[in-house]
Amino acid sequence: MHQIFKAVRDLADEYKDVVFIYPMHRNPKVRAIAEKYLSGRNRIELIEPLDAIEFHNFTNQSYLVLTDSGGIQEEAPTFGKPVLVLRNHTERPEGVEAGTSRVIGTDYDNIVRNVKQLIEDDEAYQRMSQANNPYGDGQASRRICEAIEYFFGLRLDKPDEFVPLRHK
Structure with a gap:
C-alpha cells in the first residue's frame, strides 16, 4: 500500500491540473497509511466512503479509476472510465480482454507509468474509455x-x- 499511496502523492505533485479523490478505507490501519502519504496534500482529497449513488456520480465525473475492487472493475466501464487495477491478477479478465481495464499491480513505477500514459496519451485513453463494456x-x-x-x-x-x- 505504501507504493500505491506514494505514487498517487507524486502524481498529484506532478500534475497541477489533476485532483485525486480517495474514499478512505474503513480499516484504521489502511486509513493511517493513506493519511501518512496523502493528508494535507494539494489536489488530493480524502473523503469518507461513499454510498452507491454517490460513488457512481463520482465515477461518472472522473477521468480514470485506480482500484483493487472487483465490483468497481465492472462498474467503471459503464461510465466509459479506464480502470487501472491495483492487483497482480484479477477475477474479472473479461475487462482486460475487452480493453476497459488493465492490471498494473502495486509497484510504484508501474502505477506512475500507467497513470501518466492515460493522462498524456489521448489515443491510449480513448482506446480504453471507448472499449466495449463486457459487463453489459x-x-x-x-x-x-x-x-x-x-x-x-x-x-x-x-x-x-x-x-x-x-x-x-
Whole structure:
C-alpha cells in the first residue's frame, strides 16, 4: 500500500491540473497509511466512503479509476472510465480482454507509468474509455420491462432479441 499511496502523492505533485479523490478505507490501519502519504496534500482529497449513488456520480465525473475492487472493475466501464487495477491478477479478465481495464499491480513505477500514459496519451485513453463494456450495455432494465410487458400482453410487439457485444 505504501507504493500505491506514494505514487498517487507524486502524481498529484506532478500534475497541477489533476485532483485525486480517495474514499478512505474503513480499516484504521489502511486509513493511517493513506493519511501518512496523502493528508494535507494539494489536489488530493480524502473523503469518507461513499454510498452507491454517490460513488457512481463520482465515477461518472472522473477521468480514470485506480482500484483493487472487483465490483468497481465492472462498474467503471459503464461510465466509459479506464480502470487501472491495483492487483497482480484479477477475477474479472473479461475487462482486460475487452480493453476497459488493465492490471498494473502495486509497484510504484508501474502505477506512475500507467497513470501518466492515460493522462498524456489521448489515443491510449480513448482506446480504453471507448472499449466495449463486457459487463453489459446499461439497457438490461429496459429489456426486462419490455419482456415482462410482452409476456403479460401489455405490448403487442415482441422485444428485440438481445445479442451481447462480441469482443475481438
